[in-house]
Amino acid sequence: MKIDHMDDQPIILVAGKFDGLHRGHQQLIQQAKSYVTSGDQLAVWDLSDEQPVITSLDDKLRILEGLGTDRYYYSDVQVQKLHCKRIVIEEDMEQVLANHCDPHHLPVTILPHTTLNHERIHAADIQAFVQKGQMEAAQAHLGRPFQTTGTVVRGDALGRQLGFPTLNLGGIEEYAEPKPGVYLGIVEVHGETPAYYYTLISAGYRPTVNGQTFKVEAYLMNFSGDLYGEKVTVSYLRHMRDEENFDGINVLVEQMKQDERDARAILGMPVI
Ligand SMILES: Cc1cc2nc3c(=O)[nH]c(=O)nc-3n(C[C@H](O)[C@H](O)[C@H](O)COP(=O)(O)O)c2cc1C
Numbered sequence: 001m002k003i004d005h006m007d008d009q010p011i012i013l014v015a016g017k018f019d020g021l022h023r024g025h026q027q028l029i030q031q032a033k034s035y036v037t038s039g040d041q042l043a044v045w046d047l048s049d050e051q052p053v054i055t056s057l058d059d060k061l062r063i064l065e066g067l068g069t070d071r072y073y074y075s076d077v078q079v080q081k082l083h084c085k086r087i088v089i090e091e092d093m094e095q096v097l098a099n100h101c102d103p104h105h106l107p108v109t110i111l112p113h114t115t116l117n118h119e120r121i122h123a124a125d126i127q128a129f130v131q132k133g134q135m136e137a138a139q140a141h142l143g144r145p146f147q148t149t150g151t152v153v154r155g156d157a158l159g160r161q162l163g164f165p166t167l168n169l170g171g172i173e174e175y176a177e178p179k180p181g182v183y184l185g186i187v188e189v190h191g192e193t194p195a196y197y198y199t200l201i202s203a204g205y206r207p208t209v210n211g212q213t214f215k216v217e218a219y220l221m222n223f224s225g226d227l228y229g230e231k232v233t234v235s236y237l238r239h240m241r242d243e244e245n246f247d248g249i250n251v252l253v254e255q256m257k258q259d260e261r262d263a264r265a266i267l268g269m270p271v272i
């Protein structure tokens with residue numbers, strides 16, 4: 001997929017605020033594809049301004065590529081310099097479009113809002129679901145789990161001593177913060193051949209060990225090895241419990257063992 005690419009090849013341009021790149025956006029892009037004829041390129045023009053984000057730019061580009069998008073443009077692109085055959089937008093976007101270019105000189109197709117169970121999908125609702133730990137609802141609206149992609153950084157090496165090595169996820173500051181707690185999820189370790197592991201995620205402030213800042217850590221079930229520096233995507237499937245301030249490390253470790261048993265029971269794995 002080409003980014004901000006300028007040439008005179010004909011394009012069908014889907015313009016929108018692709019905050020979260022949720023199910024509604026995915027359907028809009030699918031519909032816009034029907035206007036693409038031989039020799040045209042399918043281009044996405046993203047007028048998104050969300051902060052914090054549900055879906056990072058990096059994640060977005062990967063998903064758009066999977067949807068068959070040929071090109072991606074940022075909000076400051078000069079549309080008049082492109083060979084734009086048609087602009088496809090959702091209703092309500094007319095004004096936003098008019099702020100960025102003169103739509104009178106272009107054929108514009110306005111499609112009705114795409115919905116889930118007859119309701120419009122809003123990025124703000126998805127953000128609220130994440131902040132409340134309602135990951136199943138977030139997933140239903142996103143069309144995929146809430147995911148954060150980052151790099152494995154070093155922590156205080158306490159996890160290994162506790163019997164629960166946890167990778168620390170760095171570079172995730174731009175994302176919405178999930179409700180502090182323990183989640184069942186999946187970690188994708190990128191690399192030449194991506195690998196996936198069921199995971200217990202701890203997202204929060206770690207009051208038991210006097211943690212100060214919000215951190216995301218992941219204990220991969222059925223894994224041992226070195227992941228420092230790896231790019232990983234953490235997918236949140238379901239909230240298991242709230243974060244607690246335990247009376248000492250031993251109580252915390254007993255609860256972590258229980259968390260693993262609970263996770264295995266949910267997944268139908270043998271409980272150890
Ligand atoms: C499954 C799991 C559950 C956790 N639950 C809690 C918790 O309820 N309260 C808490 O303070 N810390 C919790 N933690 C975070 C631990 O305190 C942390 O992983 C451990 O102290 C190692 O932290 P470090 O990054 O400082 O080495 C949990 C971690 C895991 C992996």
Ligand SMILES: Nc1ncnc2c1ncn2[C@@H]1O[C@H](COP(=O)(O)OP(=O)(O)OP(=O)(O)O)[C@@H](O)[C@H]1O
Pocket residue numbers: 152153154155156157158159160161164165166167168217218219220221222223224225226227228
């Ligand atoms: N099952 C596993 N799940 C997560 N990480 C693992 C696992 N097995 C080995 N590791 C490796 O061990 C590291 C975590 O070990 P450990 O928790 O002791 O140290 P740390 O990086 O200081 O993290 P923390 O501060 O959370 O304790 C991970 O970054 C990863 O490279």
